[in-house]
Amino acid sequence: MSGAKALIKTLENEGTEVIFGYPGAANAPIYDELSKSKIRHILPRGEQAAAHAASSYAIMSGKTGVCMATSGPGATNLITGIANAYMDSVPLIAITGQVATSMIGRDAFQEVDITGATAPFCKHNYLIKDANDIAQTLKDAFYIASTGRPGPVVIDIPIDVSTSVIDYKPPHKTDIRGYKPNVKGHPLQIRKICSAIAQSKRPLIIAGGGVGASGAEQLLAEFSQKYQIPVVTTLMGINHSSRCGELLIGMIGTHGVLEANTAVRKSDCIIVLGARLGDRAYTIVHSENSDAVIAHIDIDPAEIGKNVGTHIPIVGDISVVLQQIMKQKIDCNVSENARWANSLIELKKKKKVFKDNKQTANPKSAIRLLSELTGGSAVITTEVGQNQIWTANNYSLSGGGAFITSGGLGTMGFGLPAAIGAKVAAPDKTVVAVEGDGSFQMSLSELATIKQWNIPIKIMLFNNSQLGMVRELQRMKYSSNYFAVGLDGSPDFVKLAGAYGIEASRVSSNDELPDAISKMLRGDIPYLLEIPVDKDESTL
Amino acid sequence: MAKHILSVLTENKAGVLSRISGLFSRRGFNIDSLAVGTTQDESISRMTIVVNGDDYIVEQVCKQLNKLIDVIKIKRLDDNDTVSRELSLIKVAANNKTRSDIIQIVDIFRAKIIDVSHETLTIEMTGTEEKHQALIDLLTPYEIKEMVKTGTVSIERGTNIISK
Known part of the structure; x- marks a missing residue:
């Protein structure tokens, strides 16, 4: 069998059902084999979207996402998506075509050193030089991508390796001597944390993306409930904390909510679960409550x-660690914890009033409406910018819903392909891409993907004709010297959607929002709702 | 800032060295020296990396190195319990007048002359970094034409071994 066939066969054996990819000369043999496989292939309108869609598919399905591109520019176009998956610890396999092994290093047509280029931001990568290694390498790659701290693995396959004929041998169980993730917490440290919780008067949990990677959503809820420990989240933790109910206070950090940051300031024992505590989130933990x-x-x-x-x-x-902790007897004052949690819940309940403006709609009210109308059970993807924070702080997830966003890298153009990936993974869910007009224009070619593959997602597009978050930064830090943030020249988005054969409408005020959002959500068809927003609307 | 010696076992594969050196540069760690070669097991390479930095930096270096799939084992070596050597080849200008003086210095250091010409002597020396510096100081007045060093290689004293 050919190397390409061995590749497809191994993908099938690993349970791959969908590949988001883009063909070219160097991966043509792989595509030839893929056409004969039961694996579904979705062709986006750019490789970057393939990587984002595959990542979002992975987050939503709990499986490892697979994306594919040809050599050279195909491979470099994947890079942003790979870096994004690396920062947000998404299990992703990126398979790239490469020029023939005899041509490597000679600056051949569409040659690029993709293993060299991606090394800094992928969990591991391989350049396969012998077709006999394909099956084992791929199996190892899936293992590496999906275990420990998940992440992207890049596999570069020269065209002559894809075409060469081999005696296929099934791969053996993965055993990599340099890679043995440790899953069980050290018993001494478990005892220490239990005694810290017992002694604490104001314990707090910071939940990050790692809660989801570990599948610990339910355990987190049980743990916080049992000891009445309030929960705050990082941006990546939002997706995994919805089962905490009232004890969920909100997102921390520079773009977080007051009540969550207050909790961090006042707590005397902070339990960080699977969070990097990146600069946006950690400053407050470190500098204001040492x-x-x-x-x-x-x-x-x-x-x-x-x-x-x-x-x-x-x-x-x-x-595993939460189970270890909950097996211990923790002698803590649960009612004291509950009083502390209640003080935060009270703070959270203080009604926030959003300024109303007759000419435009308020994006925060719009997200709250979306939250109510979907019962928090929709899958929400966001772009990066004001739309991301509006959504993070105003959409209340309930069980069944999901919040998929570009956290660490902050990639504009992520949300639309992410919605595609999520809908492919969960066709029965309502998937809403919350967009800003800046980010949307980085990926709007994906409207064709939505149409071609009949992926009925809902697009809620906030339009302020500005790069709103940068504009706000210029207002606050650069004496309102607005430069290069205007997006005049953008198309009529309703007509644009129409050109793709996608139904669309526009609201002009807050009063129209309830009906317009209800209409957007109706039916399993793609729909774009444009919501004009005041350009001075603040992020928080 | 203190010097720390790390002994690292890695897969003996193409690209491993660039993964490791790339990691140092992108995380802002400074390498003092790095020496690499295979071990008694041909599939495993061993690197001795000398890092300059405080405890936080060295801990970060170790943790980040450990994340590389091709890194099998890392051990921080205790300077007091470690034998370290470096090898250098030094080509120094020599003529009829200076040759015997240089040979005397080389003898004192128990170094070796490994090549000779009408105008040069090439010296091989093995030793600690301090010993190298002392020899270089003494040879400098004779004009060092060129020199090359291997970087430090280290191994623990006694029965300790890295893989345990």
């Missing part, structure tokens, strides 16, 4: 102590 005992649980030892000094480091899988 007295709190910090316990950090993460499967990646390199995250512990990297950004925030840690008193109780626990390396392990969050589910």
